[in-house]
Amino acid sequence: MSEKTYKPGNYPDLPPPPGTVGVYGWIRQNLFSSISNSLLTIISVVLLYYLIDGIIGWFFLDAVFDADSKIACRKIDDGACWAVITRRVGQFVYGFYPEAERWRIDITFLTMFIAFAPLLYPDIPKRKWLLYFSVFYPFFAFVLIMGGYFGLQKIEYSLFGGFMLTVILGVCGIVCSLPLGILLALGRQSNLTVVRTLSVCFIEFMRGVPLITLLFVASSMLNYFLPPGTNFSILVRVIIMFTFFSAAYIAEVIRGGIQAIPKGQYEAADALGMNYWQKTRFITLPQALKISIPGIVNTFIGLYKDTTLVVVIGLLDPLGIGRAALADTKWNGLSTETYLFVALFFFVSCFAMSRYSLWLENKLNTDKK
Amino acid sequence: MKTKMLLAGVTAGVMFAGSVLASTLDDVRARGKLNCIINTGLAGFAAPDDKGNWTGFDVDFCRAVAAATLGDADKVNYTTATGKTRFTKLAAGEGELLSRNTTWTFSRDVDLSQTFIGVNYYDGQGFMVPKALGVKSAKGLDGASVCIQTGTTTELNLAEFFAGNNIKYNPVPIETNAEAQELYKAGRCDVYTTDASGLYATMMSFDNPSDHMVLPEIVSKEPLGPVVRHGDDQWADIVAWVLRAMMAGEEKGITSKNVKELAAKDNKDKEINRLLGKDPLQGLSKLGLSPDWAVNVISQVGNYQESFEKHLFPLTIKRGMNALYRDGGLHYIPPIK
Numbered sequence: 001m002s003e004k005t006y007k008p009g010n011y012p013d014l015p016p017p018p019g020t021v022g023v024y025g026w027i028r029q030n031l032f033s034s035i036s037n038s039l040l041t042i043i044s045v046v047l048l049y050y051l052i053d054g055i056i057g058w059f060f061l062d063a064v065f066d067a068d069s070k071i072a073c074r075k076i077d078d079g080a081c082w083a084v085i086t087r088r089v090g091q092f093v094y095g096f097y098p099e100a101e102r103w104r105i106d107i108t109f110l111t112m113f114i115a116f117a118p119l120l121y122p123d124i125p126k127r128k129w130l131l132y133f134s135v136f137y138p139f140f141a142f143v144l145i146m147g148g149y150f151g152l153q154k155i156e157y158s159l160f161g162g163f164m165l166t167v168i169l170g171v172c173g174i175v176c177s178l179p180l181g182i183l184l185a186l187g188r189q190s191n192l193t194v195v196r197t198l199s200v201c202f203i204e205f206m207r208g209v210p211l212i213t214l215l216f217v218a219s220s221m222l223n224y225f226l227p228p229g230t231n232f233s234i235l236v237r238v239i240i241m242f243t244f245f246s247a248a249y250i251a252e253v254i255r256g257g258i259q260a261i262p263k264g265q266y267e268a269a270d271a272l273g274m275n276y277w278q279k280t281r282f283i284t285l286p287q288a289l290k291i292s293i294p295g296i297v298n299t300f301i302g303l304y305k306d307t308t309l310v311v312v313i314g315l316l317d318p319l320g321i322g323r324a325a326l327a328d329t330k331w332n333g334l335s336t337e338t339y340l341f342v343a344l345f346f347f348v349s350c351f352a353m354s355r356y357s358l359w360l361e362n363k364l365n366t367d368k369k
Numbered sequence: 370m371k372t373k374m375l376l377a378g379v380t381a382g383v384m385f386a387g388s389v390l391a392s393t394l395d396d397v398r399a400r401g402k403l404n405c406i407i408n409t410g411l412a413g414f415a416a417p418d419d420k421g422n423w424t425g426f427d428v429d430f431c432r433a434v435a436a437a438t439l440g441d442a443d444k445v446n447y448t449t450a451t452g453k454t455r456f457t458k459l460a461a462g463e464g465e466l467l468s469r470n471t472t473w474t475f476s477r478d479v480d481l482s483q484t485f486i487g488v489n490y491y492d493g494q495g496f497m498v499p500k501a502l503g504v505k506s507a508k509g510l511d512g513a514s515v516c517i518q519t520g521t522t523t524e525l526n527l528a529e530f531f532a533g534n535n536i537k538y539n540p541v542p543i544e545t546n547a548e549a550q551e552l553y554k555a556g557r558c559d560v561y562t563t564d565a566s567g568l569y570a571t572m573m574s575f576d577n578p579s580d581h582m583v584l585p586e587i588v589s590k591e592p593l594g595p596v597v598r599h600g601d602d603q604w605a606d607i608v609a610w611v612l613r614a615m616m617a618g619e620e621k622g623i624t625s626k627n628v629k630e631l632a633a634k635d636n637k638d639k640e641i642n643r644l645l646g647k648d649p650l651q652g653l654s655k656l657g658l659s660p661d662w663a664v665n666v667i668s669q670v671g672n673y674q675e676s677f678e679k680h681l682f683p684l685t686i687k688r689g690m691n692a693l694y695r696d697g698g699l700h701y702i703p704p705i706k
Contacts, residue, residue, distance in 0.1 A: 074576070087419045096421045096447075158448045220457035234463075314409055314450040314458070324417050326574075327410030329683045333574030 069330035084331040085341050091321050092341070095161020101153060105164055108141045112171070120356065138175075157233045161316035163345060168235070169317075170304040170349075173242035177303070178296070180243060181250025185288075186280065188255055199251070206248035212309055214241040219313035238310060246303040253295035257288035290364045297357035301350045308346075318342045393465050393597075393604035394438060394657050402444045405431035406464035409449040412570035413684045414470050423447050426680040427468045430489060430595055430612065433670040434466055437611045437662040442669035456481050459598060466608060467596040470566075482599040486609040489594050489673075491690040491699055493587035494526050495565035497572060500582050502559055507586035514539040516549045516558035523563055526589040550574065564591055569684040578685070607656050613702045614663040617644055618672025620693055620702070625671040632664045644705050651706075673700070 006012070019025055031041040062079025066086055073081035085092065094102050115137035118130035145168070148154035160168070187199030206214075218237040261284060269279040289296075311320045322338040325331050397403050407427055408415040415425040432442035450458045450469060456477070459467045470492070471477070473485040496507050496515075504510060507530070517524050519542045531538050541558045543549045550571055553561045561568065565587060572578045595612065597605050618624065621641050623631055632645040642648040646660030653660065670676065677691065692698025 091417065091419075091421050096417070099421075156446055158446055216453070219454050220461075311409070312451055313454050314448070316409060316449055320409055320449075321417075324410035327408075327412045327416035327570075328418060329412050329416075329570075329573060330419075332412055332570065333576075 070332065070334055080337050081334050082337060084325055084334045084337055088321070088325050091325070092162050092318055094164050095316060095321065096159040097155060097161075097164065098153070098159070101147070101155065104144045104147070104152070108144050109164075109167070111137065112141070120360075157235045160235060162321050163318055165310070165315060165317050166304070166307050166345075169239060169242060169307040169310065172239045173246055173303050173307075174300050176239070176243040177246040177250055180247035182254055182285070182289075184247060184251035185254035185258060186284075188251065189258060202244075203248045203251050206244055207252070211241075211245050211306055212312060214245055215309055215313050217241070234313070234315070238313070238315070242303060242307070245306075246299055249299045249302075250296060253292045253299060254288055256295065257290075257292035258284055260291050261287050293357055293361050293364070297353055301353055304350060304353070305346060318345060392657075393601045394607065397438055397465055401439065402446050403431065403435040403439065403466065404446045404448060404464040405434070406448050406450045406455055406458050406467045406469055407431065408469045409451060411470060411567075412573065413566065413681050413686065424680070426490065426676060427470060427595075429670050429676040429680065430468045430615075431466060433611050433615055433666045434608055436665040436669045437614070437658060438607060440659070440661075440665050442665070456483065456596075459483060459596060462598075465597065465604065470593045471596055473592045473594050477596075484597050484599055484605045485594050486597060486605055487594050487612050488592040488699075489612055490566070490592075492564045492566050492591035492593050493690075494523050494562060494589040494591065495568050495587050496584040497553070497561045497568045497581055498559060498584060500580055504584070507584045507588070508534055508536065510538060510560060511536045512539070513559040514541050514557070515560045515562055516541045516543055516552050517562055518543060518546070518549065523589070527562055530586075530588040546571070566681075566684070566686060569686050573684050603656060607658065610656070611662075611666055613705070614644060614666050615670070615673040615676065616693065616700050616702045617705055618663075618667045619674040620695075623667055623672060625668050625675060628664055628667040632661070640705050 019028060032038040058079045060079075062077045063082055064073040064076045064079065065082045067073040067076060067081065067083040070081055070084070073083055090099065090102075094105055097105060114130065115134045117124050118127045118134055124130065143149050143152070146155060146157075184199050184203055187195045188203065190196045190199070215238065218241045219234060222232070222237055265283055265287070266279065269283045274282070308317055308319045310317050311323070316324060319339075319342055322342050325338060326333070326335055391399070405428075407423065407425075410416050411425070411427075413425060414427045415423060417423050428447070431445050431447070435445045436442040448458060448464050450467075455467055455469050455471065458464060460481070460483070467483075470490065471485075472492075473488065477483065478485050496510070498504050498510075498513075502513075504513075510531075515527065515538050517527055517540050524540075527538075527540070538560075541552065543552060546563065546567065549561055549563070552558055553571075554575065561571065563571075565583060568583050572581050572583070575581060595608055597608055617640070618628070621638060621644070623641065623645070628645065631641055632647060635647060636642050639648060643650045644663045646662075646664060650660070653662075671679070677688065688696065688698060690699050692700065694701040
């Protein structure tokens with residue numbers, strides 16, 4: 001029995017007892033701390049094994065990635081038949097846009113990132129020059145996608161579909177509804193009775209009517225008001241409806257932000273002699289928008305997913321393309337694969353939006369740090 | 370007096386404007402394309418293939434009209450419509466032809482101001498059961514649980530049929546066709562009922578279609594046909610006679626393979642000669658069609674039988690009511706004289 005002695009204050013840190021740290025310690029503490037917990041762990045592992053084994057088997061190991069039809073798929077293996085996706089990936093992405101012209105969509109889509117970069121990331125180098133492009137971009141995209149100018153073949157809107165349609169509807173709706181929503185929010189707070197009443201009416205009407213009803217109005221009612229033969233494309237009508245609908249929600253979200261600003265801020269602005277627009281531009285909006293970011297992004301994600309509703313008026317978004325694929329006798333019955341693929345697409349885009357909003361919140365959250 | 374004059378002037382102006390409006394045929398010819406309204410996807414009737422080309426029984430009819438009027442079956446713009454939007458799309462002029470398995474009913478014909486030009490598919494509500502159930506007739510379904518889409522005419526038809534035959538049943542209300550498929554596959558209901566063509570399409574989506582069968586009873590009338598707007602009789606006639614030409618093709622044995630050959634020679638059957646433009650067909654110029662219109666239709670799309678067999682036989686749909694009258698079906702077309 002030889003116990004080492006140390007001078008006071010020089011006692012070294014001894015390693016923790018074995019079995020309490022590291023992987024082993026973690027497992028023991030969290031998974032096998034008692035008999036019942038150990039049992040639960042073992043049962044869960046077994047269940048997980050079967051579950052994961054089944055899932056991986058169905059998704060990958062037993063899956064068929066290329067075949068001519070569902071029957072051909074089943075002959076090869078009994079897992080997922082991804083052939084319905086791989087054979088139709090062009091349709092899922094571009095709808096019925098002519099194959100020879102699809103480069104136009106590719107370019108529009110890629111340049112969209114350049115156009116959005118200076119808006120989304122304020123620190124980007126050469127931002128000023130890029131902003132010019134952003135302003136010019138909508139015209140560029142319109143001409144490129146629709147055609148009919150500069151020797152580009154004109155493309156009928158009825159050929160639009162798939163992810164391209166979702167992105168067009170989503171991006172146009174989002175980009176147009178934010179400024180409109182801000183104006184409506186300001187209008188609702190305005191001292192001018194007419195402006196305030198109009199804003200309130202618009203917001204309450206749009207929020208009080210289901211989106212699907214507005215889409216039916218876009219697809220059916222508007223036709224009756226227009227002379228027959230006018231080709232006021234349904235795409236434009238639907239985008240307008242989406243914009244109005246989402247703007248009403250955005251307006252309320254931003255109003256929440258505006259009302260959260262302490263009264264002292266306005267009084268300080270008044271004391272400095274700022275006029276209404278200066279106050280709005282430098283005091284109200286920067287703070288209100290910052291507060292409203294989660295709500296705004298929430299609305300945008302909702303809008304983006306709501307674009308699938310266009311199926312009910314006969315536009316073929318990814319879901320519609322998927323259903324049409326299922327109506328092909330070759331692929332009839334592969335609904336799980338189709339819907340999973342569409343779900344994956346929506347998850348990826350919505351998750352990206354949500355991550356961006358988190359990043360932006362952290363960046364702007366200067367006062368709470 | 371002045372207002373009366375003004376009114377008369379306006380009326381005259383409107384009438385004049387109406388009379389100078391181009392006919393549907395002229396619109397289609399000027400555009401060089403037929404705008405055809407079709408289903409967003411229904412097995413056998415309209416669905417895009419892997420290349421993105423629409424195919425199907427209803428799509429074939431669009432192609433046939435394009436072949437007759439423009440000489441090229443590929444000159445069609447397809448506009449997809451759901452059950453709710455199809456009539457407004459037609460009324461708004463988004464298409465000249467609605468070829469979307471549309472049931473011909475009184476109110477749709479009269480109230481919605483459109484013209485049903487004929488029937489290209491006789492459908493009706495049927496019952497699908499697993500063969501293991503051992504039922505051979507719908508009358509043997511006493512006490513069965515039936516999957517039924519709520520809020521449709523099928524619900525009413527079902528109630529009437531079972532009440533009329535004094536048998537009890539257990540309705541399992543569902544919202545969509547997809548949901549019904551799952552419930553039926555899971556054995557939650559013994560019977561699934563909807564339009565027979567839909568039953569066959571559903572059956573084909575199963576892993577073992579041969580384990581199921583459609584019972585012989587058809588309990589409702591669903592005559593499906595192409596639709597055009599009221600008000601342009603020339604166009605309605607064109608569309609109607611394109612359908613009849615396809616059926617005449619089957620009746621006279623004219624197929625996409627032999628139509629060119631038959632058109633070139635003098636046939637004993639003068640009706641073939643008139644149809645294929647060898648002999649003059651009185652009044653054809655009033656339709657504004659060229660003498661080879663039927664040749665274009667049958668050579669590019671095929672006759673009724675070819676179209677039916679190509680798109681609906683894979684779904685194991687039999688001719689049944691959709692055979693020609695001489696084969697025991699309902700298709701009986703006026704003579705081409």
